[in-house]
Structures are given as C-alpha cells and as structure tokens.
Amino acid sequence: MGEWKTPDDCKYTRTDEWIRVEGDEAVIGITDYAQDQLSDLVYVDLDDSEIGASIARGSAFAEVESVKATSEVAAPASGEVIAVNEQLSDTPETINEDPYGEGWLVRIRLSDPSELSDLMDAAAYEAYCAGRE
C-alpha cells in the first residue's frame, strides 16, 4: 500500500473523485486511492446521471459498490451530463483496473469552470492520501 496513481492532468477532491478538463467539458471518475480502499467493485449505479441531467458540485451523482462497502460519488464541479460510461454496469471492475481511463463515470459540460480553482492538484492530493495512511 501507499503508492497510488495521481495523474498530473487531473484535479482532485477530498472525497476522492478526479476531474479532467477538456475545453469546456470535463470527465469525472473515482481515484486510484478510492478504488484501492474500496477493493473489488461489483456494482456501479449511474441511474441518477442520465444524459441531460444537471449535477451540482458536491452532490452525489453515482454510487459505487465494492465487495465490502457502498460509496457515493460526488461531483467535483457542476454541469450537464453529456455522456455516461454505460460499460460499467457490466464490468464494474474496469474502475479497479483503469480508474483514470476506461473506468471514467460521466462526462459533463461545465457550468462554472471557476469551481475548479479550489480543487487539489496531483501533488496536493498525493500528500492528502499519504496523510491518511
């Protein structure tokens, strides 16, 4: 334990979500630290995040369930859902295998990019994870 991937092109929340901005859009998922803590994921509930739905910063838009626990996923930033990773309903383990890539949860159109300014960068998040060990 102790070594988690924290890509530099993402920003991070204290509740272990990542967000990667691409123009006025952004992709959201859970971090390597989060998937490691949860262990094997067996179910991802994205029912409340249909395309076109609005998600608000800090509010839960999905639930991920591991063998051991259920965890809500909160939005790092507000926006409108423009894509949902439908593959996860059949292969939730993708999040364990590739949390920042194939294991993404939703893509949103950002409604207020200024919200991103107080999220952690990779170095800060890495220190934050280390501090919880």
Next chain:
Amino acid sequence: MNQTVLYETHLKLGARMVPFAGYAMPVQYTSPLAEHAAVRQAAGLFDIDHMGQFIVEGPEALEFLQYTTTSDVAELDVWQAAYSLLCYADGGTVDDIFIYRLPEHYFVVVNASNRQKDLRWLDAHLPGFDAVVTDVSDETYMLALQGPEAEAILQTICDGDLSTVPYHTGTRRKVAGVDALIGSTGYTGEYGFELYFDAAQAPTVWQAILDAGEPHGIMPVGLAARDSLRFEPCMPLYGHELSESISPLEAGLGFAVRTDKGDFVGRDALLKQRLEGPPRRLACLEMIDPGVPREHYEVHVDGQTGFVTTGMFAPSANIYAAMALIPRSTYELGKEVEVDIRGKPKKAKIVKRPFYIPAYRR
C-alpha cells in the same frame, strides 16, 4: 484488540487487518474476488484462530452434549464430526457449532464472537452432569485449507494417506512435523480441511502449507472472501442467519435439530415450531434488477416485510443475491419480491437454495 500468532505474517503478506470478534484479522490480502476464485479453482489458506475450541469430557460428557445441543451426538462414531447448535429454551440460537467425537473426549468448535457466551451457557447447564468443559481456544491454533487442490497440497507435508479420511471426520497426523488434528470439514462449499494444533507452531504450519501450495495456485484468503465463499452454498453465519431471535428451523437447519433424540434445551419450542411451521423462513433471493442487497435491507413480499440477513454479489454464481428472512406464508419459489435498496425498490425473485452447490454434494 487481540492478535493471532500470525499477525505479523499477515502484514508481511500485505493483508488489510480489520477488527473481528475482538481480534485483528485479515479482511483481504490481494483482492476478495481473486481470493474467492482461488478457493473455488485451486486452494486457499485461512487464519481462523479467532474461533473457539472446548473439550467436553467425563463419564457423562455424551449425556451433557445430548442435553445442550440439538443434534444427536450419540450417533457419532469415534473420529466423526457433525454440525450442531445450542439453543435457548424458546428455540432461539445461542450458537452454531461443530462437534468432533475423539477417542478420549468431545472437541467442540464455536464461533469467535460467541466463545464466552457459549462457555457461560454450557457452565450453567453443567450441574447434575458428571462432565467437565474446558476452553482450550488460546493454546489451540486453527487454520483452514480449502479448495479442490487442498488434499494434494496437504498430502505433500502430511503423513499417512489423506484420501482415506471420509468427509466430516477427524484424524491425527503430523503436518510439517507438527502434531495436528485434521478435520475434513470447512465453510466454503469446497473440499478441504480444518487443522488444529499447538498455537506456538502456527508460523511453521502456515508457511509449510503456503510453500506446498504454491505450485497449485494457493492464496491466503481473508474474511471478505470467507464470507462470499460461505454465502454461495448458503451456510449460515451466526449474527446474520442465526441469532437469539432466529431459530435453526427458521434458518432451514432442521437436519441438525433432532427433536426425536430425547430431551434437550429448546426441544419443546422447536418441536412446536416444527409441527406448526416456524413463523419465518429463510429465502434465497436473486436480484432481477441489478443492485447489491445488503444486510438489514427490507424485503417486501405480499404486503408483508422481511429483511436481508446476508446479501452481496455472488462471484461464482455471477448474480446479485441475498438470503432473507421472510414470513413463511409468503414463501413460494419463483415469486417476485422487492428489496428496498437505500430507498429504491428493486425486483428480486425467490430461488432454490443454494446459489452454489458444494463440491461434496455434486
């Protein structure tokens, strides 16, 4: 928090430790799903030293066990082992146990969390019997080796032919040079063994089994996979499918309740339940809508309410599934029910028990 002799060994293997029944125990080493699969396909090694062991001996040891347990202990041949239960007078369950009849005494294996309670309860019933109950849990180590490769692995470090040991019997052998009682028993639905030996020898025996098992694909297995492995064949876990307020008949364990053997604590209540039908019945549920039905979630069936006793993703059956206690009158195979998953009603159906047929019943 108690630590088993293997605490440091588990940490070196990368285990995550959690508190369980007063002990720090490994919940997983690598991945619960990988450990589950290893036991189904090859072999897994479990530290279950938190479990308790009592010796029951004396001229009236048999009479005492007949009076305090639900099974017919008189039917056990020497070396034979059987599942049994301790019940309260009202039919609720004190604990579920395993009884070995050894040449010199009875050897009783109890749940970790119930060890003190069981001891007090047995002591309370001792007066009038010429028998002695001794708690030997601290000096006795307990490991489980389970899976289709278990016998081949153990055979390489054990004297005598293991293939001649029938299912649910004990035998005394040397394992890696250590005197051990080996039971062909387990809690996974696979063939395998449970081993009892001097606690000081635990590191030797543990390492010898892992080394012998390496070419067979053995993995150390934590509590998370232990739970999914026992869940799929629908083996009860005390505190979930059984409790002070859940009788063995409600839990579908009538085979171990021998109301025909003579008097025992709880017999009148259990016989009445047997004749009238117990008020509730343990149902196996398979989710129709995907979702994880976790313990205590409500189950709605015919306008009545039951609850999930254990629920999870069942890895070998590849379904989301639950055991749930529902009013007996509502039980019908194939019936659709609703599980309330955190406020969302999700459809499930009552299916045949178990979710996974144990290897020794195929």
